[in-house]
Amino acid sequence: xxxxxxxAVPAKGDHLALSYVLxxxxxxPQTRALSGYLRRLSRTVDDVIVVDGSPEEIFDAxxxxxxxxxxxxxxxxxxxxGKVAGVMTGVQAARHECLIVADDDVRYRHAELVRMRAxxxxxxxxxxxxxxxPLPWHARWDAARSLLNRxxxxxxxxxxxxxRSFLLNAGxxxxxxxxxxxxxxxxxxxxxxxxxxxFDLFVVRRPPDTAHFxxxxxxxAYDEWAxxxxxxxxxxxxxxxxxxxxxxxxxxxxxxxxxxxxAEAGRRRGNGRSVFPASSALWAPAWLAERAVTxxxxxxxxxxxxxxxxxxxxxxxxxxxxxxxxxNVGERPFHTxxxxxxxxxxxxxxxx
Numbered sequence: 001x002x003x004x005x006x007x008a009v010p011a012k013g014d015h016l017a018l019s020y021v022l023x024x025x026x027x028x029p030q031t032r033a034l035s036g037y038l039r040r041l042s043r044t045v046d047d048v049i050v051v052d053g054s055p056e057e058i059f060d061a062x063x064x065x066x067x068x069x070x071x072x073x074x075x076x077x078x079x080x081x082g083k084v085a086g087v088m089t090g091v092q093a094a095r096h097e098c099l100i101v102a103d104d105d106v107r108y109r110h111a112e113l114v115r116m117r118a119x120x121x122x123x124x125x126x127x128x129x130x131x132x133x134p135l136p137w138h139a140r141w142d143a144a145r146s147l148l149n150r151x152x153x154x155x156x157x158x159x160x161x162x163x164r165s166f167l168l169n170a171g172x173x174x175x176x177x178x179x180x181x182x183x184x185x186x187x188x189x190x191x192x193x194x195x196x197x198x199f200d201l202f203v204v205r206r207p208p209d210t211a212h213f214x215x216x217x218x219x220x221a222y223d224e225w226a227x228x229x230x231x232x233x234x235x236x237x238x239x240x241x242x243x244x245x246x247x248x249x250x251x252x253x254x255x256x257x258x259x260x261x262x263a264e265a266g267r268r269r270g271n272g273r274s275v276f277p278a279s280s281a282l283w284a285p286a287w288l289a290e291r292a293v294t295x296x297x298x299x300x301x302x303x304x305x306x307x308x309x310x311x312x313x314x315x316x317x318x319x320x321x322x323x324x325x326x327x328n329v330g331e332r333p334f335h336t337x338x339x340x341x342x343x344x345x346x347x348x349x350x351x352x
Contacts, residue, residue, distance in 0.1 A: 019095055031065045041108070081180050100162075106203055107205070132207045150267070190329045222298040226318035255285075302316070
């Protein structure tokens with residue numbers, strides 16, 4: 001592993017001394033969707049890196065559109081979860097200690113970039129909050145999930161801030177798990193890093209199309225294998241709903257009202273009302289009903305097929321248990337961290 005002491009790299013002009021890493025692997029050119037955003041970003045951020053795992057002809061089209069104002073790279077390694085290979089390629093190439101990793105549907109504004117950089121001065125990882133704009137029906141549906149998550153330790157966004165040297169000194173994070181953002185944050189925690197979850201720092205996210213949204217329902221439920229208590233609670237939703245329904249429709253209505261009230265409390269936390277419309281909380285019963293069913297589908301996917309489909313393979317592990325990360329942090333480079341996922345799998349089988 002390279003020397004990863006913090007590098008004091010001056011930013012050019014009035015640009016933020018910040019690296020921005022965007023991993024992408026597209027089947028059709030993304031020039032229309034991303035070119036304007038990347039150009040605006042390059043006027044603010046000193047070091048914008050697009051790590052592009054797209055096929056050759058698409059990579060070339062992206063290069064023609066973007067290479068004049070961003071660094072456009074190929075992934076330098078392979079991982080089962082291809083996003084991690086893109087992220088770690090960008091992290092290794094980054095010029096600045098403070099960096100932001102973001103999916104291709106995330107859209108930062110200047111003020112949010114400034115605040116992320118400020119938080120990274122005192123924390124090793126920063127988890128802001130996403131909200132969707134525009135709001136088709138399925139974005140409103142999924143916004144209810146965000147509101148309920150905000151009652152606890154916060155929602156999981158499509159972007160994180162991280163200190164480059166800390167992540168590299170920790171050995172990187174596994175590319176053999178499904179819930180890669182949780183894996184990254186757990187790795188930072190295992191190495192002794194500090195996390196900030198600013199509930200009032202909102203970054204807009206473009207919603208997927210309806211077909212993609214529907215395709216992600218079981219996969220997102222499968223993520224909760226990484227948090228067994230939460231997964232057990234979600235599995236309990238369906239039998240609980242059946243029991244409540246036997247008492248009469250009034251009981252189900254009361255449960256739905258309680259769910260909406262909980263989502264509204266999440267909307268009010270951290271000035272969430274500034275980005276989540278009041279109608280968002282009304283979708284909470286629908287989202288819980290979905291999760292009540294898809295949790296059992298995720299369980300069946302694990303027991304019958306051994307894991308959930310991810311691109312052309314199946315992935316068994318949602319994330320590495322934290323105690324395994326704590327035992328191994330910093331000992332191996334991230335691209336061999338697949339061994340940790342195997343250890344987790346072996347331990348699960350022995351406990352079963």
